[in-house]
Amino acid sequence: MKTRIGIMGYGNLGRGVELAVNAAPDMELAAVFTRRDPAGVKILSEGVPVVSADAAPEWKDRIDVLILCGGSATDLPEQTPFYAQMFNVIDSFDTHARIPEHFANVDAAACKAGKIAMISVGWDPGMFSLNRVYANAVLPCGKDYTFWGKGISQGHSDAIRRIDGVKNAKQYTIPIEEALEAVRSGANPELTTREKHTRECFVVAEEGADLARIEREIKEMPNYFADYDTTVHFISEEELQRDHAGMAHGGFVFRSGATGKNGEHKHVIEYSLKLDSNPEFTTSVIVAFARAAKRMYDEGMRGCKTVLDVPPAYLSTQSGEELRAHLL
Amino acid sequence: MKTRIGIMGYGNLGRGVELAVNAAPDMELAAVFTRRDPAGVKILSEGVPVVSADAAPEWKDRIDVLILCGGSATDLPEQTPFYAQMFNVIDSFDTHARIPEHFANVDAAACKAGKIAMISVGWDPGMFSLNRVYANAVLPCGKDYTFWGKGISQGHSDAIRRIDGVKNAKQYTIPIEEALEAVRSGANPELTTREKHTRECFVVAEEGADLARIEREIKEMPNYFADYDTTVHFISEEELQRDHAGMAHGGFVFRSGATGKNGEHKHVIEYSLKLDSNPEFTTSVIVAFARAAKRMYDEGMRGCKTVLDVPPAYLSTQSGEELRAHLL
Numbered sequence: 001m002k003t004r005i006g007i008m009g010y011g012n013l014g015r016g017v018e019l020a021v022n023a024a025p026d027m028e029l030a031a032v033f034t035r036r037d038p039a040g041v042k043i044l045s046e047g048v049p050v051v052s053a054d055a056a057p058e059w060k061d062r063i064d065v066l067i068l069c070g071g072s073a074t075d076l077p078e079q080t081p082f083y084a085q086m087f088n089v090i091d092s093f094d095t096h097a098r099i100p101e102h103f104a105n106v107d108a109a110a111c112k113a114g115k116i117a118m119i120s121v122g123w124d125p126g127m128f129s130l131n132r133v134y135a136n137a138v139l140p141c142g143k144d145y146t147f148w149g150k151g152i153s154q155g156h157s158d159a160i161r162r163i164d165g166v167k168n169a170k171q172y173t174i175p176i177e178e179a180l181e182a183v184r185s186g187a188n189p190e191l192t193t194r195e196k197h198t199r200e201c202f203v204v205a206e207e208g209a210d211l212a213r214i215e216r217e218i219k220e221m222p223n224y225f226a227d228y229d230t231t232v233h234f235i236s237e238e239e240l241q242r243d244h245a246g247m248a249h250g251g252f253v254f255r256s257g258a259t260g261k262n263g264e265h266k267h268v269i270e271y272s273l274k275l276d277s278n279p280e281f282t283t284s285v286i287v288a289f290a291r292a293a294k295r296m297y298d299e300g301m302r303g304c305k306t307v308l309d310v311p312p313a314y315l316s317t318q319s320g321e322e323l324r325a326h327l328l
Numbered sequence: 329m330k331t332r333i334g335i336m337g338y339g340n341l342g343r344g345v346e347l348a349v350n351a352a353p354d355m356e357l358a359a360v361f362t363r364r365d366p367a368g369v370k371i372l373s374e375g376v377p378v379v380s381a382d383a384a385p386e387w388k389d390r391i392d393v394l395i396l397c398g399g400s401a402t403d404l405p406e407q408t409p410f411y412a413q414m415f416n417v418i419d420s421f422d423t424h425a426r427i428p429e430h431f432a433n434v435d436a437a438a439c440k441a442g443k444i445a446m447i448s449v450g451w452d453p454g455m456f457s458l459n460r461v462y463a464n465a466v467l468p469c470g471k472d473y474t475f476w477g478k479g480i481s482q483g484h485s486d487a488i489r490r491i492d493g494v495k496n497a498k499q500y501t502i503p504i505e506e507a508l509e510a511v512r513s514g515a516n517p518e519l520t521t522r523e524k525h526t527r528e529c530f531v532v533a534e535e536g537a538d539l540a541r542i543e544r545e546i547k548e549m550p551n552y553f554a555d556y557d558t559t560v561h562f563i564s565e566e567e568l569q570r571d572h573a574g575m576a577h578g579g580f581v582f583r584s585g586a587t588g589k590n591g592e593h594k595h596v597i598e599y600s601l602k603l604d605s606n607p608e609f610t611t612s613v614i615v616a617f618a619r620a621a622k623r624m625y626d627e628g629m630r631g632c633k634t635v636l637d638v639p640p641a642y643l644s645t646q647s648g649e650e651l652r653a654h655l656l
Contacts, residue, residue: 019587023468044589100653120656127462129656130640131599134455136655137616137643138609140351186602259347259612261372265604271459274514276593281466284587284595288465308651312458313636315465323636325428327464328448328457 003294004030005287006063006087008053008079010041012247013069013092016283018044024287026317030063060086064297065290067091069283077102081109084117084304088297090290092122092282099125107304116297118305121289122282123273124148128253130307131271135255139267142257145183147175147196151249151278159224160201163217165209168237170244172200175252183254186266193227201232202244249278288315331622332358333615334387334415336407337397338369338378340575341420344611345395346372352615354645358391388414392625393618395419397611405430409437412445412632416625418618420450420610427453435632444625446633449617450610451601452476456581458635459599463583467595470585473511475503475524479577479606487552488529491545493537496565498572500528503580511582514594521555529560530572577606616643 005021007014010032021027022045029048034041038050051059056066066087068079076093083089084106093102099120110117120126124146132144153173160169179196182189201218205211215232218225235243252272259265275281289307292314296305313320318327333349335342338360349355350373357376362369366378379387384394394415396407404421411417412434421430427448438445448454452474460472481501488497507524510517529546533539543560546553563571580600587593603609617635620642624633641651 016587019589023587096656099656100649103652125656127466127597130462132655133640133644133651134458137619137640137645138455138612140645184602259344259351259605259608261347265608267604267609268602269455270598270600270602272598274512274596274598276595277587280587280593281595284466291465306652306656308641308648308656309639311637311639312461312465316461317465317468320636321428323461324431324634327460328424328427328453328634328636 002026002028003291004028004062004064005290006030006056006059006066007032007069008056008066008083009069009075010034010036010043010050011069012279013283013286015044016277016280017067017069017287019280020284020287024291024317026291027287031059033059056083057086063087064294065090067283067286067290077105080117080119081105084109084115085113086115088116088293090118090121090286090293092126092286093120094122094125096125103304103306111303114302116293116301116303116305118289118293118307118310120306121286123275123285124251126282126285126307127273128251128271131253131269132255133308135253135257135269135271139255139257139259139269141259141263142255142267143188145191145196145254145256146251147180147254148251149173149175149197149249151251151275152244152247156199156201156224159221160203160218163214165206165214166203167206168204168240170202170240172202174198174200180252183256184268184270186256186268188256194229197228199225199228199230201230202240203232203234204237204240205234246276247278247280248276249281250274291315291317330354330356331619332356332390332392333618334358334384334391334394335360335397336381336384336394336411337403338362338364338371339397340607341397341611341614343372344605344608345397345615347608348612348615352619352645354619355615359387361387384411385414391415392622393418395611395614395618405433408445408447409433412437412443413441414443416444416621418446418449418614418621420454420614421448422450422453424453431632431634439631442630444621444629444631444633446617446621446635446638448634449614451603451613452579454610454613454635455601456579456599459581459597460583461636463581463585463597463599467583467585467587467597469587469591470583470595471516473519473524473582473584474579475508475582476579477501477503477525477577479579479603480572480575484527484529484552487549488531488546491542493534493542494531495534496532496568498530498568500530502526502528508580511584512596512598514584514596516584522557525556527553527556527558529558530568531560531562532565532568533562574604575606575608576604577609578602619643619645 068091156171250273292310396419484499578601620638
């Protein structure tokens with residue numbers, strides 16, 4: 001019997017989950033839930049009901065894993081503990097600093113309900129976290145480096161949009177090639193924030209706005225831009241839509257470490273992603289972990305889990321025997 | 329209480345395990361077992377007994393995990409099932425084609441004895457396998473590529489040494505940069521064996537040997553060299569010892585795949601290793617998985633396992649809470 005997946009929220013992530021579920025031979029999409037009027041939500045799959053989020057509880061015996069496709073700022077902190085009371089759930093909560101708090105809330109709900117809830121699944125947190133944990137365990141004496149990009153940062157784009165006189169904006173985070181090369185060489189460099197990434201902003205200003213002031217406000221914004229070399233380009237809305245609508249992203253995780261009697265042998269582990277579509281890759285990761293969540297639930301595991309708790313073999317449609325013969 | 333590690337066999341791997349165990353705050357080296365005369369085996373650690381392999385069974389209650397440091401050709405197929413009758417064991421069996429058979433033998437022994445036995449731990453099989461499985465699960469529609477090197481292949485060096493008139497030899501496997509770049513670009517190239525790696529041989533010939541014949545025999549050797557562009561250099565034993573005694577190695581695992589309604593979004597996942605010391609990195613991986621083996625045994629798991637069965641968090645000295653706060 002196929003694993004029955006529900007999707008909560010139908011934006012870029014929801015659509016990505018739908019595509020990944022349709023590509024998985026062992027899964028089927030049971031329903032898409034939305035807070036909008038279901039009649040106005042067109043999905044790709046035929047014959048799959050679009051249902052009001054309010055009616056989700058009625059589906060609790062017809063869905064094996066509910067995938068929560070909301071945002072980390074306000075949706076998931078409420079939704080994940082709420083739906084873990086009635087479903088096995090999985091989310092892509094990505095506010096690193098608040099993961100311990102989110103874990104505690106979700107764990108309490110899932111344990112009480114006897115469900116499994118997997119949080120913070122995607123690529124960072126997610127695949128990058130896995131690589132950090134493996135590399136740290138293998139090279140306990142060493143240094144971690146994470147670089148992001150080139151890709152659009154939603155948070156930084158939003159921050160620009162909040163500036164007076166800005167109509168629209170996209171911000172690219174770009175890793176600095178020299179820094180990547182220095183890390184790759186095994187030199188274990190100490191890198192400042194400015195030495196790791198640059199920020200490039202494409203801004204649509206309102207007519208008559210003071211461009212010099214906007215540029216200054218961007219470049220001086222604490223946390224977001226002040227510590228970086230930032231470039232600002234003013235363009236038209238048409239140019240923004242035409243040239244900057246893509247959702248490419250990526251990044252690099254390194255661990256550079258040493259072994260030997262006196263640390264004389266250097267080793268560099270590098271993991272990198274080049275993604276045409278950030279949401280489609282993120283949801284491809286989520287769907288693989290939804291497979292694992294179902295298996296872990298069937299084996300009796302309960303409570304909140306992260307990617308770090310999942311045996312890799314559980315992500316695959318192949319049996320242990322097939323994996324050992326072909327991929328080990 | 330620290331995890332008590334035993335080492336079976338004290339060559340490059342055994343010494344690497346010793347270094348990694350000494351670097352692990354939660355482990356202690358209980359004993360080193362050898363088939364040689366123990367009196368003639370000098371180890372790095374003070375106060376750790378060197379014991380005849382014949383006496384190993386007497387140590388079965390004083391060791392939590394016995395790490396088997398023999399070779400895959402003849403040692404491990406016998407040793408791993410044998411010692412799994414009395415110890416939790418871990419090995420680095422790396423003959424890919426024979427893993428299913430080895431798994432079955434070891435599983436039978438470990439299940440009968442109520443022990444855990446982890447096989448094929450290292451970087452390939454090992455870290456590379458993990459990356460293949462993760463990437464295949466995340467991008468089911470795609471193509472895998474594995475490249476090795478630059479590094480010395482023991483098997484190819486041995487094959488050269490078996491040629492009449494050859495005193496000594498080292499063979500480097502070298503990935504071809506253009507092939508790496510083609511894969512990295514997401515072009516999904518079909519690559520022949522010749523297009524992926526070159527082979528470079530450093531050969532010490534016996535005095536008066538027919539060098540042209542040796543070179544021809546190397547280059548025409550089926551499986552080992554015939555399908556590759558191979559370079560042969562004749563050098564002196566002194567040069568071989570001086571310039572080619574290093575144990576650097578490395579490699580690359582890629583998965584290049586697509587998502588989207590018509591596969592219109594391409595993604596490239598790349599994992600790479602640059603290692604100054606192949607045996608020390610291999611044993612660093614083994615020791616991290618020995619930590620996991622102990623935990624899995626303590627939780628009641630039994631039988632043969634591979635890296636694919638291990639939740640990543642089990643490899644770490646950090647608690648789940650610490651990992652979620654700092655590495656997730």
